Amino acid sequence: xxxxxxxxxxxxxxxxxxxxxxxxxxxxxxxxxxxxxxxxxxxxxxxxxxxxxxxxxxxxxxxxxxxxxxxxxxxxxxxxxxxxxxxxxxxxxxxxxxxxxxxxxxxxxxxxxxxxxxxxxxxxxxxxxxxxxxxxxxxxxxxxxxxxxxxxxxxxxxxxxxxxxxxxxxxxxxxxxxxxxxxxxxxx
Amino acid sequence: xxxxxxxxxxxxxxxxxxxxxxxxxxxxxxxxxxxxxxxxxxxxxxxxxxxxxxxxxxxxxxxxxxxxxxxxxxxxxxxxxxxxxxxxxxxxxxxxxxxxxxxxxxxxxxxxxxxxxxxxxxxxxxxxxxxxxxxxxxxxxxxxxxxxxxxxxxxxxxxxxxxxxxxxxxxxxxxxxxxxxxxxxxxxxxxxxxxxxxxxxxxxxxxxxxxxxxxxxxxxxxxxxxxxxxxxxxxxxxxxxxxxxxxxxxxxxxxxxxxxxxxxxxxxxxxxxxxxxxxxxxxxxxxxxxxxxxxxxxxxxxxxxxxxxxxxxxxxxxxxxxxxxxxxxxxxxxxxxxxxxxxxxxxxxxxxxxxxxxxxxxxxxxxxxxxxxxxxxxxxxxxxxxxxxxx
Numbered sequence: 123x124x125x126x127x128x129x130x131x132x133x134x135x136x137x138x139x140x141x142x143x144x145x146x147x148x149x150x151x152x153x154x155x156x157x158x159x160x161x162x163x164x165x166x167x168x169x170x171x172x173x174x175x176x177x178x179x180x181x182x183x184x185x186x187x188x189x190x191x192x193x194x195x196x197x198x199x200x201x202x203x204x205x206x207x208x209x210x211x212x213x214x215x216x217x218x219x220x221x222x223x224x225x226x227x228x229x230x231x232x233x234x235x236x237x238x239x240x241x242x243x244x245x246x247x248x249x250x251x252x253x254x255x256x257x258x259x260x261x262x263x264x265x266x267x268x269x270x271x272x273x274x275x276x277x278x279x280x281x282x283x284x285x286x287x288x289x290x291x292x293x294x295x296x297x298x299x300x301x302x303x304x305x306x307x308x309x310x
Numbered sequence: 311x312x313x314x315x316x317x318x319x320x321x322x323x324x325x326x327x328x329x330x331x332x333x334x335x336x337x338x339x340x341x342x343x344x345x346x347x348x349x350x351x352x353x354x355x356x357x358x359x360x361x362x363x364x365x366x367x368x369x370x371x372x373x374x375x376x377x378x379x380x381x382x383x384x385x386x387x388x389x390x391x392x393x394x395x396x397x398x399x400x401x402x403x404x405x406x407x408x409x410x411x412x413x414x415x416x417x418x419x420x421x422x423x424x425x426x427x428x429x430x431x432x433x434x435x436x437x438x439x440x441x442x443x444x445x446x447x448x449x450x451x452x453x454x455x456x457x458x459x460x461x462x463x464x465x466x467x468x469x470x471x472x473x474x475x476x477x478x479x480x481x482x483x484x485x486x487x488x489x490x491x492x493x494x495x496x497x498x499x500x501x502x503x504x505x506x507x508x509x510x511x512x513x514x515x516x517x518x519x520x521x522x523x524x525x526x527x528x529x530x531x532x533x534x535x536x537x538x539x540x541x542x543x544x545x546x547x548x549x550x551x552x553x554x555x556x557x558x559x560x561x562x563x564x565x566x567x568x569x570x571x572x573x574x575x576x577x578x579x580x581x582x583x584x585x586x587x588x589x590x591x592x593x594x595x596x597x598x599x600x601x602x603x604x605x606x607x608x609x610x611x612x613x614x615x616x617x618x619x620x621x622x623x624x625x626x627x628x629x630x631x632x633x634x635x636x637x638x639x640x641x642x643x644x645x646x647x648x649x650x651x652x653x654x655x656x657x658x659x660x661x662x663x664x665x666x667x668x669x670x671x672x673x674x675x676x677x678x679x680x681x682x683x684x685x686x687x688x689x690x691x692x693x694x695x696x697x698x699x700x701x
Binding site for chain 1: 326330333334337338348351352355356358359360362363366367471472473474475476477478479480481507510511512513514517668
């Protein structure tokens with residue numbers, strides 16, 4: 123059964139519903155001493171949580187066109203750089219650049235609206251192509267346009283990116299280059 | 311509260327625990343008739359399941375370095391507003407397209423509908439790489455309307471972990487291409503979406519080939535730039551010369567596009583890297599310094615005489631994984647390296663471009679299609695192609 127196929131998606135959703143209904147039906151039918159009953163109920167509860175989360179993850183994976191496309195990809199991605207390792211050791215290489223802070227330049231007042239109805243649509247949800255008119259950003263034909271370029275800047279830290287360093291050819295001091303330093307990356 | 315803050319993650323986990331405990335304690339203490347008690351119990355369960363799922367998604371998002379960085383990002387409100395091109399212009403000229411009589415190598419492939427609007431797919435066994443995997447192709451409507459024309463080709467490279475489906479599904483590649491063609495910003499082009507990680511157990515960020523030929527291992531460069539390319543030439547009316555071929559990729563695919571256009575100017579004229587990076591990251595490459603260097607756009611642009619090809623790097627100011635500074639480093643390197651004067655190296659930084667996700671990258675497509683179209687050959691009639699004259 124394919125990881126990104128409809129049958130598997132339906133199976134996971136059915137399992138989530140079944141786990142929920144099962145918890146309702148079985149809650150007061152578990153037998154044994156109090157400790158066993160409580161543990162059984164915790165088991166019912168947590169298996170429902172787990173199965174539901176799996177159903178959502180599978181659906182998101184499918185909606186995104188198959189981030190993890192096959193079972194083999196799944197085991198490879200889990201074993202090669204398990205999520206725990208990601209969380210514990212590697213945070214994307216911007217961590218070295220911004221001291222662990224996300225560059226939050228999208229603050230409340232940012233004029234981030236697209237101004238293009240139909241353009242702003244979350245990828246997952248699978249609506250029709252949000253291409254109301256995606257074609258009005260034609261760049262100039264190769265002309266240099268340097269005015270007002272704002273290099274990436276870390277929010278409120280002293281770590282200035284090398285944008286102004288005038289042509290550093292060596293690996294940057296911020297850890298974006300990692301020759302000979304095998305480290306799990308978080309690239310998509 | 312920020313979507314990627316530890317506080318938000320902890321709040322979702324705490325709420326989940328509270329609901330779980332409440333469910334355990336209150337299950338048999340809910341007052342009212344049975345018709346009320348049952349729905350309340352179901353409500354408790356579903357609320358807990360929703361919170362558990364949310365906590366997991368928030369944790370995953372944070373642990374991957376922030377794929378979706380804000381609520382605006384989540385609802386798809388990224389834009390290219392305020393972004394503009396900058397960089398080094400280079401000496402790229404569009405030479406007349408000389409198309410040799412195509413020599414069929416891989417032969418005819420069988421294509422079947424791919425399940426994504428308009429795309430067809432085939433299973434290709436690469437003659438030179440030996441790799442067998444899927445390749446997806448989309449033909450513009452002009453392809454059938456003008457049966458005597460040869461068309462430019464865009465080869466599209468997905469990220470890692472990911473699959474060709476991302477280009478065709480959530481990023482709506484074909485819909486954007488159609489819109490760009492009909493709005494006149496982009497010449498009709500054939501879209502080719504190959505599998506970038508076709509080798510089993512080499513599909514994770516830290517074990518894939520990053521589109522390179524790894525001695526003693528897989529030949530991903532050969533697969534992408536020779537086998538897939540030749541298959542397209544053998545089966546479609548595609549322009550043979552480099553002037554008709556462009557590369558575009560996101561994230562790891564962006565790294566690949568930047569690298570491959572610098573390595574193979576005889577096959578590709580232009581490339582776009584959407585939120586890519588420019589030094590190899592997979593240990594498959596980095597454990598061998600020489601191999602890593604020869605496959606590093608940053609190293610190549612600094613140390614080698616790079617060809618008269620065009621490279622556009624896009625980035626979003628909010629993307630924590632591949633921030634705009636990586637593009638700037640490439641441009642700085644290009645400007646300071648005398649040997650890379652011929653190469654056009656440009657960046658397009660979106661102040662409100664969103665995080666490291668497909669919805670954000672989709673917003674870049676109109677810009678990148680137009681940019682590529684400006685640098686690649688338009689469709690040529692086969693007659694004039696044989697005379698080596700660009701139409």
